[in-house]
Amino acid sequence: MAAIGIDYGTSNSEVVYFDGNQHQHIQLDPQIENSNKIRSSIFIYYEDELPVPPAAIVEAKVSQLQRAITRQIEKAKQGYYDAQDPREQQIYSEQVDDLRGQFHNRPALQRRAIQLLLKNMTVQELSLQQLVETGKFAFGEDGFRRFLKTPDKGRLIYSPKNFLGANLEESQKQAFVGMIARQLEYFKQCAEQQLQQPVDTAVIGRPVRFHGTRFETGNAQAIDIMTQAANLAGFGQVSFLEEPIAAAYEIERSLQKLTTALVVDIGGGTTDICCIDLAPERYARIDRQQDVLAVTGKRLGGMECDKSLVLKTLAPQMGLGLQMHNGLPVPPTYFSDMCAVDDIPKLTRFFSDDYGLEIAQTLSITKNPELLKRLLVVQEEKLSARVVNSARMAKELLSSKDAITLPLHYIEPDFDVHIDNTMLKLSMQSWLSKVKSLIKDCLAQSSKAPEVVMITGGMSLSPVVREALCEELLAGLPLLENDAFNSVCEGLAIQAAKL
Structure with a gap:
């Protein structure tokens, strides 16, 4: 094994x-x-039809259909009582019998209920549990x-x-x-x-x-x-x-001898830091908690930088900052909700028809609405993940280039956004200050000062991060080279x- x-x-x-x-x-x-x-x-998906709705929802729809049939029966009965011609009464009588048959034919009602539910249902309306239990995985x-x-x-x-x-x-x-x-x-x-x-x-x-x-x-x-x-x-x-x-x-x-190391791991979702005693003779031990001098962590990963880059560089080209006719700005929550790829309830709400209608209504009362149309395309075509992924790619490209042109042609033909390192640094300022604060907390908690520092994780490859940490906060500490991704x-x- x-x-x-x-x-x-x-x-x-x-x-x-x-x-x-x-x-x-x-x-x-x-x-x-x-x-x-x-x-x-x-990606959890369906190649063909959506799954049959849960039994409770089907039964609720059956009850709704039965209530509608009951109203029809009462109407047919009233027609029978009001009719003067026996032949007309016979028609109403047969109609009542037919409706009563429909009312008690549960299998047919269930089939009809499922048809109606599936007709108007979208994947977004399925519960997460139902999606996992019935969908295909990629x-x-x-x-x-x-x-x-x-x-x-x-x-x-x-x-x-x-x-x-x-x-x-x-x-x-x-x-x-x-x-x-x-x-x-x-x-x-x-x-x-x-x-x-x-x-x-x-x-x-x-x-x-x-x-x-x-x-x-x-x-x-x-x-x-x-x-x-x-x-x-x-x-x-x-x-x-x-x-x-x-x-x-x-x-x-x-390592060749006992060394106190500060490890700063900046990943996609979190920044985690520890101060730990390391030594060759301790390498084989399974439990090393006694060697851990301090540990801190917070949700301060690269994804937050991606979303910040969207808001600072892409969102202004999609309507952020525009004014409506009443002088108020277009709601900035539209754009933070667009970026909420790690918040299922918020993103589900953003993709809803009601949210799209709200953006469309705002579009009609906004000065120079052309830019805001791009946000509506993102909402209608469910492109949030693609936008955030584009920002991630831009961030990675700027690790080795001073400036790039980011193509967003999946939103609009010829829609390109220029981004340079100055803009990237500006978008990362707030995030970096929080990372520095987290490092300071770890250092303050440790009973020993580190002798070396190791910065790892995907975000450690960013020149902006390296400059902010190695040349400022951790200046003077030897930097241990490592494979940041592995x-x-x-x-x-x-x-x-x-x-």
């Missing part, structure tokens, strides 16, 4: 196996050549491309991890258990095929604090959901390790091998 490390991320996920000497990265996405990463998003690039091609055929869960610590109803919890179980089962199958042996154990990375306002209650809920999902996926043993500590385990192999998962695999 093999044990694997799973970095279940906000934006991307990764699986690594460690044999005690070398790491083997499991290929997860067949559509991306030589890549060990896969998008964490899931992962990685396959899922994202299906979503771009047919967004009305399903629902894209942009980042399942971001919901795990939120205030969820029981049915929503079970929906996420089922959804993530399907992902973990897929990861397990890929690992078993490539390792050519059964996989029974997993060490899964976790942020210091999952997204949400429920603190330890939210953390406990997230771990419970992930544990249930892993068990359902077929893992006999599962444990969790905080992501910055996992990254520390990977660099520990290169350090966490490689550390998780090391812990898995110990188990």
Whole structure:
């Protein structure tokens, strides 16, 4: 039996196996050549008709049809009493008998109820639990491309991890258990095929604090959901390790003596920081909590930067800041709701017909409404995830370029937005100040000052981030080089091998 490390991320996920000497990265996405990463998003869809509505909804519709039939019966009876001609009375009498037959023909009423419900139903109206139980699943690039091609055929869960610590109803919890179980089962199958042996154990990375306002209650809920999902996926043993500590385990192999390290892990969804004592002689220990001097974490990941970049650079080209005829601005909540790809209730509301009608009405009372038409296209064609993804691509391109032209032709032909590094820095200012504050909190909590620093995670590759941290806050500390995209998962695999 093999044990694997799973970095279940906000934006991307990764699986690594460690044999005690070398790491083997499991290929997860067949559509991306030589890549060990896969998008964490899931597209749940229907190729043909939507599923039959739940029994309770069907029965409610049956009752509604029976009430309508009852009204028809009463009307036919009144026609019978008012009729003077026996032949006319006979017609009404036969009509009453026919309606009574319809009233008591439950199978026919149920079929009619289902027809009516399906006629007007859209995927967005299905509950998350029903979607998980009845829909088809597509992962990685396959899922994202299906979503771009047919967004009305399903629902894209942009980042399942971001919901795990939120205030969820029981049915929503079970929906996420089922959804993530399907992902973990897929990861397990890929690992078993490539390792050519059964996989029974997993060490899964976790942020210091999952997204949400429920603190330890939210953390406990997230771990419970992930544990249930892993068990359902077929893992006999599962444990969790905080992501910055996992990254520390990977660099520990290169150290020569006892060293106090500050690990700053800036991922897609969270920023997690730990100050930890590392030493070669402690490498084989399973429990290292006594070596952890301080740990802090918050929802301050790259996705927040993506959304901020949308609001600062793209949204003004889509109507943000325009004035209506009464002098008031177009509601800025339109644009924050458009970006809410990690908030299912908010995004569902944004895609609703009522919301589209509200934007259309605002369009009619707005000065120079041409720009706002672009927002209406995003709303009607459900393009929010694509817009945020475009901002992510722009952010990554600006890591190596001073300026880019971002094509948004899926919104409007020839719609291009110029973005430069000055604009990117401006959009990241508030976020960076919060990251610095989190680092300061960790340093203040630690009983020892760090001797070295390791900055890892996808956002650590941004020159803006490096400049703000290494040249300002952490100036003077030796910077340990690492694989920003793989350090966490490689550390998780090391812990898995110990188990």
